[in-house]
Amino acid sequence: MKKILFIATVESHILNFHIPFIQYFQNKGCEVHVATKLGNRQDELKKLGIVCYDIDFERSPYSFSNLKALNQLIKIMREDKYSLVHVHTPVGAFLGRLAAKITGTKPVIYTAHGFHFYKGASIKNWLIYYTMERLAAHWTDGLITMNDEDYNAAKRFKLRKSNAVFYVHGVGLDIDKYTISDKNERKQTRKAFGFDDKDIVILTVAELIPRKNYIQTIEAIKKLINKDKNLYYLIVGTGELESKLKNYVLKNDLEKYIEFLGYRNNIPDLLNICDIFVLTSLHEGLPRCIMEAMAAGKPVVATDVRGNRDLVKDGVNGYLVPLGDVNTTVDALQNLIESEGLRKKMGDEGRRIIQNYSIDKVLKEMDEIYRRLFI
Numbered sequence: 001m002k003k004i005l006f007i008a009t010v011e012s013h014i015l016n017f018h019i020p021f022i023q024y025f026q027n028k029g030c031e032v033h034v035a036t037k038l039g040n041r042q043d044e045l046k047k048l049g050i051v052c053y054d055i056d057f058e059r060s061p062y063s064f065s066n067l068k069a070l071n072q073l074i075k076i077m078r079e080d081k082y083s084l085v086h087v088h089t090p091v092g093a094f095l096g097r098l099a100a101k102i103t104g105t106k107p108v109i110y111t112a113h114g115f116h117f118y119k120g121a122s123i124k125n126w127l128i129y130y131t132m133e134r135l136a137a138h139w140t141d142g143l144i145t146m147n148d149e150d151y152n153a154a155k156r157f158k159l160r161k162s163n164a165v166f167y168v169h170g171v172g173l174d175i176d177k178y179t180i181s182d183k184n185e186r187k188q189t190r191k192a193f194g195f196d197d198k199d200i201v202i203l204t205v206a207e208l209i210p211r212k213n214y215i216q217t218i219e220a221i222k223k224l225i226n227k228d229k230n231l232y233y234l235i236v237g238t239g240e241l242e243s244k245l246k247n248y249v250l251k252n253d254l255e256k257y258i259e260f261l262g263y264r265n266n267i268p269d270l271l272n273i274c275d276i277f278v279l280t281s282l283h284e285g286l287p288r289c290i291m292e293a294m295a296a297g298k299p300v301v302a303t304d305v306r307g308n309r310d311l312v313k314d315g316v317n318g319y320l321v322p323l324g325d326v327n328t329t330v331d332a333l334q335n336l337i338e339s340e341g342l343r344k345k346m347g348d349e350g351r352r353i354i355q356n357y358s359i360d361k362v363l364k365e366m367d368e369i370y371r372r373l374f375i
Helices: 011-017 019-027 042-046 065-080 090-103 123-139 148-154 183-192 214-225 242-251 267-273 288-295 326-338 340-357 359-373
Strands: 003-010 031-037 051-054 084-088 108-111 142-145 165-167 200-205 231-236 258-262 276-279 300-303 318-321
Touching: 003 011, 003 019, 003 065, 003 090, 011 019, 011 031, 011 042, 011 084, 019 031, 019 359, 031 065, 031 090, 042 051, 065 090, 084 090, 090 108, 090 123, 108 359, 142 148, 142 359, 148 165, 183 267, 200 214, 200 267, 200 288, 214 231, 214 242, 214 326, 231 267, 242 258, 267 288, 276 288, 276 326, 288 300, 288 340, 300 326, 318 326, 326 340, 340 359
Parallel strands: 003 031, 003 084, 031 051, 084 108, 108 142, 142 165, 200 231, 200 276, 231 258, 276 300, 300 318
Antiparallel strands: none
């Protein structure tokens, strides 16, 4: 029986993005192993018949724990003799490819979910992550990207195989899961949250971390509330900035209009009740939350950065706003707030565009890559 190894720094990455691809190999009679930093969701992996290895990964490339992680990867690769290794996340991907190089394990496929070097990134990011990626490319048989900027950057790397840089439409989305068209259900769910028909609900689903740049959205909401008291902003997610953002909302007397919902597993319901989705990130790879909003038929306001601009076509299915530009963010939101017809038109366009990112289409794209490099 052939053995396949998936590597990612944290288990949530595997669970959130890669189960369909793991099952793809299981359906072909392969035994799938996962090497990651296991946490409180490891039972979900094991119930799927996946062999799990707990690796001492740290997200920071400077951590000495990653030397231990490298040795652990070398050990399991020598013991299990994998027919294919598929690596993800910057640190996990670098160490996984290095371990494969040391043990002579081939082929190795790397999916870049968003290079940490990008237009506008710090010199430090370029020095560290660009150097890591350029070096590890020599140990890579196939490199998969998800946005135009990363695809063009990857084509400059020298891989072990020629013509082995690929573009796929993300990790795949179960579009039907987010498509709720029952108006009565929407009305009842909004009522349960305390919203009526005249209220405008804006939603963000993202970690509460610096990269998500929540302040730009909150400042825009603050200005809009002065014009429209029927405006509400829901924030779904947890993270290191939770206390700081909550205090900022309290300090600015916005607690009546901005609500932190924490972690939620009912994202389709929340997308159903909202009117507009917003994401003002500093940078992205290919944001799943925007894909989900598009599948739900919601117009999107997002910063004009890599990843966002691959999904949002300015003036078509939403608006792209400059990074840090609160006034333009206000204008974009105001246009959508004032016109239900525009919200519907842009939402419909988003649902049309997102069809190319369905899990069925992405599985077909990945099948072609796997067949070329492995099967």
